[in-house]
Amino acid sequence: MKTIIEPFRIKSVEPIKFTTVPEREEILRRGGYNIFMVPAEDVLIDLLTDSGTSAMSADQWAGIMRGDESYAGARSFYRFRDKVRELTGFKHIIPTHQGRAAERILFSITGGPGKVVPNNAHFDTTRANIEFSGAKAVDLPTAEGVDPDVIADFKGNINIAALREFIEKTGAENIPLCMITVTNNSGGGQPVSMQNIREAKQVCQEYDIPLFLDACRFAENAYFIKLREPGYADRPVKSIVQEMFSYADGATMSAKKDAIVNIGGFIAMNDDGLALEARNLLIVTEGFPTYGGLAGRDLEAIAIGLEEVLDEHYLQYRIRSTAYLGERIVAAGVPILQPPGGHAIYLNAKKFLPHVPVDQFPGQSLTVELYRHAGIRAVEIGSVMFGRHDASGKFIPASMELVRLAIPRRVYTQSHIDYVIEAIIEVFQNRDKLPGYRIVEEPPLLRHFTAKFEPIG
DSSP: OOOOOOSSOOOOOOOOOOOOHHHHHHHHHHTTTOGGGSOGGGOSEEOSOSSSOSOOOHHHHHHHHHOOOOSSSOHHHHHHHHHHHHHHOOSEEEEESSHHHHHHHHHHHHOOTTOEEEESOOOHHHHHHHHHTTOEEEEOBOTGGGOTTOOOTTTTOBOHHHHHHHHHHHOGGGOOOEEEESSBTTTTSBOOOHHHHHHHHHHHHHTTOOEEEEOTTHHHHHHHHHHHSTTOTTSOHHHHHHHHHHTOSEEEEETTTTTOOSSOEEEEESOHHHHHHHHHHHHHHTOOTTTTTOOHHHHHHHHHHHHHTTOHHHHHHHHHHHHHHHHHHHHTTOOBOSSOOSSEEEEEHHHHSTTSOGGGOHHHHHHHHHHHHHOEEOEEESHHHHOEEOTTOOEEOOSOOEEEEEOOTTTOOHHHHHHHHHHHHHHHHTGGGOOOEEEEEOOSSSHHHHOEEEEOO
């Protein structure tokens, strides 16, 4: 059979509120044309993020009821710990309430002024937590990774030659750790090859620098390895996952992605001293080390989700359904970052709106119009999120101007995606009418969450 169906039955449904274009125009105006300020009930199809927005399974909801809420040493913690340890092989497993809490703890300990952390591409909260510590975050993508039109199997890779050169120039003593984000979210949800992870580990080992994975979408990355990398086609995904982690010295994870839960995360590592510092900080800011800011029921659901995400029927459906969205809009001439990623499709806003200069934020313009026209919420991943001004005040745009359509796991059916396809094509056909935007108010960090905009003209 050629048709790939959803590998689940729908047992419970949630109604969707329909709004009109004039209603949505007023909602946008009240929210300063920032899609994060739109109330969720006024969104028809919510593709803002795949983080914490997925649908949990019947087994996970049953696990919620079984959760042990003991303050210390809860049964659910040990189930969570053992599952994470089984997949990662790491000695120390430390729960946190979400991924950015794991990042904050890690970089509070390892960061600081004068420190620099390389990555294939830091996502927004990772970069913010590094820079909040006083350290600097540096991206080392490959050339093909920042070219939206190149079709390649592993555009998420870290640039190995650039990594070595960076270490030599910066000094290993100033690099507390190196990270690789799998899959590469800022780079279009593109996977990282096993060979690339292995080579990065070899370089880091030469300079005695720990290698950490940002493992939010580890299972999707492993499935791409199975599909695309020679020697892995006949390997179970679980085995591929275990090999990926075997090359790392630690990991952070938002469980809100590939553990298919609404909240949770962890730090995992082998270093005894670093783990002791992390647990001490955890106790001050998150909670006792066996719950880390989570309820026992959350730990139980994470353990179950980490098992379910390895189901290869699920992963086939997940990757293929994302590609379906990309292929349909590309066939209509819509420019995207190629090839389709694992968790999202990234519209190439610079090509979509060539008449909007980068300092007028074409990605923001497109994001606003998708909501205005069809009630679809996406997110700008371009110069609003990553643009900056240098010391002279010159505007430095992001390397790519993208709009991410992140697909929550097990939430939307094909007819929902067909609606999204139709809406994108209609916006594309009227793209010449879209204005640029200017920022009228912004915070010093993570401005895309709360900044206010106004249309130009």
